[in-house]
Amino acid sequence: MTPGARIAAAIAVLDEVLSGAPAEKVLTTWARRNRYAGSGDRAAIRDHVYDALRCRRSFAWLGGAETGRGLMLGAQRASGTDPSSLFTGEGYAPAPVGAEEAGQDLSNAPDAVRLDMPDWLMGPLSDSLGDRTEPALAVLRTRAPVFLRVNIARADREDVRAMLAADGIETAPHPLADTALEVTSNPRRVAQSRAYLDGLVELQDASSQAACAAVPLEPGARVLDYCAGGGGKALALAARGARVTAHDSDPRRMRDLPVRAERAGAAIVTEETIADADRFDVVLCDVPCTGSGTWRRTPEAKWLLTPERLDDLCRTQAEILATAARHVKPGGTLVYMTCSMLTAENSAQIEEFLAASKGWTLTLSRRFSPEDGGDGFFVAVMDAPST
Structure with a gap:
């Protein structure tokens, strides 16, 4: 699939999610109906969808509408990309950008929009986080790392790192816990790695x-x-x-x-x-x-x-x-x-x-x-x- 076709697919998935359907269910159904899409295509579409859901309000503000198309327009603008390079209408790409889809500058947006939160939650979150509210919520707008817990009953952390590296999975120790490894490359290989299959690691947040x-x-x-x-x-x-x-x-x-x-x-x-x-x-x-x-x-x-x-x-x-x-x-x-x-x-x-x-x-x-x-x-x- 071309980059434009992947965006068009993400738009279709997002429209269903915005109508109330669970994202995972919609993504699974889309993959079953479009078996020509390879694993790289499916992963890219999934990333588009989840990035848009994390940044739903800010992307809608930038894209001019809280629709699948609006969110993907906003995603391109948030990344510094001119949407017209992908919204060409050619092949399976989305239709060209209209004059009414200019969106708004995010610097003029309310805090709840910039930080991608429901309005009513900003008060409780500010009361809870104090002066760290904005930095903490800014992190929530990004993709989460993948962490592994080393099974210390059976293995040493450095030995496990070496085993994972042999399977093409790079990791780094994380300071939050002596058992924690952050996966820095090829996280999708973890489930088939020898360390995972032998019970030496489990997925668990740091x-x-x-x-x-x-x-x-x-x-x-x-x-x-x-x-x-x-x-x-x-x-x-x-x-x-x-x-x-x-x-x-x-x-x-x-x-x-x-x-x-x-x-x-x-x-x-x-x-x-x-x-x-x-x-x-x-x-x-x-x-x-x-x-x-x-x-x-x-x-x-x-x-x-x-x-x-x-x-x-x-x-x-x-x-x-x-x-x-x-x-x-x-x-x-x-x-x-x-x-x-x-x-x-x-x-x-x-x-x-x-x-x-x-x-x-x-x-x-x-x-x-x-x-x-x-x-x-x-x-x-x-x-x-x-x-």
Whole structure:
């Protein structure tokens, strides 16, 4: 496909996404219907679509309309490219640019447009991030790095780097965590690499790895991953020697965990229910949240979030904290995590829990910013009363 044809395909996909269809579903359907498109074409179209979703408001401002065509016009102008070089109308390229599609200069745009955020979210984000609001949100407009977690139970980070390099995958250690590698070339080869297939690495964001490293663990500690999902954090804690039980309110989210655990050589027990009387040394709650720290990876989510949905999530988070705390043994540890940057989901939840929970002590509270290199993330560690 020509560059112009790829843009035309991205326009068609974006129009469906803007009408409410999930981007991944539309991209998959497009690929099935257009089997002539090679892997390079599909990857380029996907990049166009996700870049446009990250920068939806600013691209629409530059492109003159919040449509697939408007977003792709805006994308070209944002990159310093004259759209007329690709919007030629020749072959499968988009039609030439009309006089009414001049768009507007971004320097005149409101902050929410420049930073690609819904208007209502700018207040909560500014309250949460303070003078780092604009730099953090600017990072969310860019593509996210690909990070790997080295399985330290089975391999050394430098040895893994050498194995990946042998498969044509270049990596660099990342300062956020001793286990973290940033993939600097050929990320699409990771899933077929020897290191991945042998369970020596897993995909996991560097901030998430740093949060897992902050969990205090004694050798052989019993850990309950109360909101396990796909099990990335359960695997990270098992690699440190914990005896992990994974639980999720929707067990279907854990369906891939047994295979991942077997590949990693980790003994993780999955449980659909946790007995009321069962107590653990550490209980981890990676709670449902807005995911605002991950919007580089899931840009659709920021456009779907509403104030009502945020309120619902905050209520759910408080309920999970209260329930999970009952499974911490006396003197044990409760760990709370989100991939959010919003105070309402982070420190405010911890303050409310501690105010309502006699004898609990906060020992660690840390917020990671996208400026640190990974996702926006939050972790708090609390010790239970000893009696």
